[in-house]
Amino acid sequence: MRGVGIGLRRPLAEAVLETDRRIDWLEIVPENFLGKAGPFSRALARAAERFPIGAHGVSMSLGGPDAFDPDLFRALRGLLDRLGIERYTEHLSFSNVGGFHSHDLLALPFHEDAVRWAAARIREAAERLGRPLDVENPSTYVAMPGSEMGEGEFVSAVVEEADCGLLLDVNNVFVSAFNHGTDPVALLEAMPLERTTRIHVAGHLDLGDLCVDDHGHPIRAEVFDLLARALRRTGEVPVLLEWDTNIPPLDRVLDEADRVREVVERALAERSSRRAMAPRMEASPC
Amino acid sequence: MLSDSDPRRDARAPRAPRAPSPRLSAFFDAMRGALRGELDAAELEARCGPSSDRARLARVVRMVHAGRARILRELYVATRHALGEQRFDAALRAHLGRERGAEADYAALALGFPETLRARETPAWVVEVADWEEALHRLRVVGAPAPRGAVKGPAIVRRYTFDVPGWVRDARQGERPLEPAPAPTTVLLHRAPASGRPRWLFPGAAELAALADGWGELDAAAREAIGPAILEAGRATLRRRGLL
Numbered sequence: 263m264r265g266v267g268i269g270l271r272r273p274l275a276e277a278v279l280e281t282d283r284r285i286d287w288l289e290i291v292p293e294n295f296l297g298k299a300g301p302f303s304r305a306l307a308r309a310a311e312r313f314p315i316g317a318h319g320v321s322m323s324l325g326g327p328d329a330f331d332p333d334l335f336r337a338l339r340g341l342l343d344r345l346g347i348e349r350y351t352e353h354l355s356f357s358n359v360g361g362f363h364s365h366d367l368l369a370l371p372f373h374e375d376a377v378r379w380a381a382a383r384i385r386e387a388a389e390r391l392g393r394p395l396d397v398e399n400p401s402t403y404v405a406m407p408g409s410e411m412g413e414g415e416f417v418s419a420v421v422e423e424a425d426c427g428l429l430l431d432v433n434n435v436f437v438s439a440f441n442h443g444t445d446p447v448a449l450l451e452a453m454p455l456e457r458t459t460r461i462h463v464a465g466h467l468d469l470g471d472l473c474v475d476d477h478g479h480p481i482r483a484e485v486f487d488l489l490a491r492a493l494r495r496t497g498e499v500p501v502l503l504e505w506d507t508n509i510p511p512l513d514r515v516l517d518e519a520d521r522v523r524e525v526v527e528r529a530l531a532e533r534s535s536r537r538a539m540a541p542r543m544e545a546s547p548c
Numbered sequence: 549m550l551s552d553s554d555p556r557r558d559a560r561a562p563r564a565p566r567a568p569s570p571r572l573s574a575f576f577d578a579m580r581g582a583l584r585g586e587l588d589a590a591e592l593e594a595r596c597g598p599s600s601d602r603a604r605l606a607r608v609v610r611m612v613h614a615g616r617a618r619i620l621r622e623l624y625v626a627t628r629h630a631l632g633e634q635r636f637d638a639a640l641r642a643h644l645g646r647e648r649g650a651e652a653d654y655a656a657l658a659l660g661f662p663e664t665l666r667a668r669e670t671p672a673w674v675v676e677v678a679d680w681e682e683a684l685h686r687l688r689v690v691g692a693p694a695p696r697g698a699v700k701g702p703a704i705v706r707r708y709t710f711d712v713p714g715w716v717r718d719a720r721q722g723e724r725p726l727e728p729a730p731a732p733t734t735v736l737l738h739r740a741p742a743s744g745r746p747r748w749l750f751p752g753a754a755e756l757a758a759l760a761d762g763w764g765e766l767d768a769a770a771r772e773a774i775g776p777a778i779l780e781a782g783r784a785t786l787r788r789r790g791l792l
Contacts (some may be wrong), residue, residue, distance in 0.1 A: 301744020375569040404604040407596035
């Protein structure tokens with residue numbers, strides 16, 4: 263899987279199957295297909311014949327206290343096997359607590375106990391899935407009660423302890439930094455970039471005093487800048503444009519994906535030229 | 549991946565706690581209370597330590613509630629129109645509180661809203677509007693009945709006391725219509741074979757008989773009483789719709 267993908271979302275599915283425009287890969291939210299056999303599932307089957315497919319879950323509640331749902335894992339593993347998906351991705355957050363399904367991605371408190379717990383759950387989930395599981399850095403609105411470390415330090419510690427990959431969401435980096443009044447570049451640099459296996463980029467809702475990670479707006483220049491910075495560090499990884507609310511017609515989504523692709527290609531070219539320059543500079547007598 | 553019998557699992561086991569630490573458990577317990585509306589942000593902080601911003605913490609909890617409500621607000625547009633915002637919001641809160649958030653599938657949160665309305669003594673015609681919007685959601689996303697017998701794909705038959713599809717169409721287009729005049733209406737909803745989108749027709753006796761026959765609900769005596777000509781006429785319609 264390479265290049266710039268988009269999310270296979272219900273309102274876009276038919277158009278995705280009909281378009282001649284460039285789409286490098288598609289990412290699905292597997293929960294949309296588990297136990298369902300309707301038109302969207304048929305669209306996925308057709309899409310899988312044409313595009314590489316990645317999967318990004320939303321309901322595992324990786325950091326949460328509730329026992330994993332064995333039915334979910336069984337169904338998920340079956341779907342991933344059928345689609346030939348080798349890695350899974352989920353959010354470093356929790357959704358369910360004591361049987362309450364928030365249907366949201368809630369941040370954990372950033373402290374050592376949460377690091378150990380989340381890392382153990384990631385390892386367990388990966389074993390249950392029978393494939394590597396990479397986690398996405400959260401978008402946060404507040405440091406949860408009891409937090410003792412910064413977000414970048416927390417994500418790094420979890421990923422290190424779990425020995426897993428990072429799905430780096432550069433929009434989440436911006437949203438978190440904005441909401442905490444900190445520097446997004448510093449937060450990006452604090453992430454375990456060397457473990458990045460995929461990048462997400464998206465737009466967000468700017469309420470003035472709060473940025474909400476709604477995946478429903480065009481990408482801001484600052485987020486594009488973070489994307490380029492990240493890619494210059496990570497090298498080539500698959501990049502996904504997420505557009506999940508206020509979804510416009512496919513052509514508008516693909517226009518935005520083309521903008522993402524330009525940034526990706528420019529950043530990777532800069533990375534290549536810097537690396538090519540590096541040995542010569544070292545060898546230079548000056 | 550390591551198998552259960554792989555000895556290397558043991559080497560990793562000590563790093564894997566079986567339960568959250570007491571401090572983390574206390575956080576989850578408090579968050580559960582906050583999400584269920586039983587604790588406010590100040591109580592949450594009192595139990596777990598300070599957050600970076602108490603007002604923001606309260607706002608996060610409100611965002612969760614708004615997110616859970618969103619699917620109902622977007623799905624039951626005509627019902628909301630019929631009820632008015634205030635009564636709709638009260639019903640919505642009752643619906644989401646009913647199961648204390650136990651529904652794992654987000655799309656399925658919207659199912660059962662007509663029953664919630666019925667239990668709140670909502671006018672029967674409004675419940676019918678909600679039932680129609682729920683039936684469309686079942687065919688589009690989640691909760692469609694399984695195909696039965698010779699009938700291809702899910703099919704739903706509804707008998708309403710007025711022209712619900714027409715009322716909903718008008719309500720979505722503009723001004724709030726008056727309470728509808730009685731006009732008993734039967735609707736057969738199904739999925740279009742090619743696109744999978746919900747479609748419907750107003751079936752006559754022939755189509756209903758053919759559908760019941762396709763579902764295996766008619767015995768020989770019933771089929772004979774209806775007559776082959778009527779059944780065949782009904783089947784022809786269902787075939788055109790891709791249902792047979």
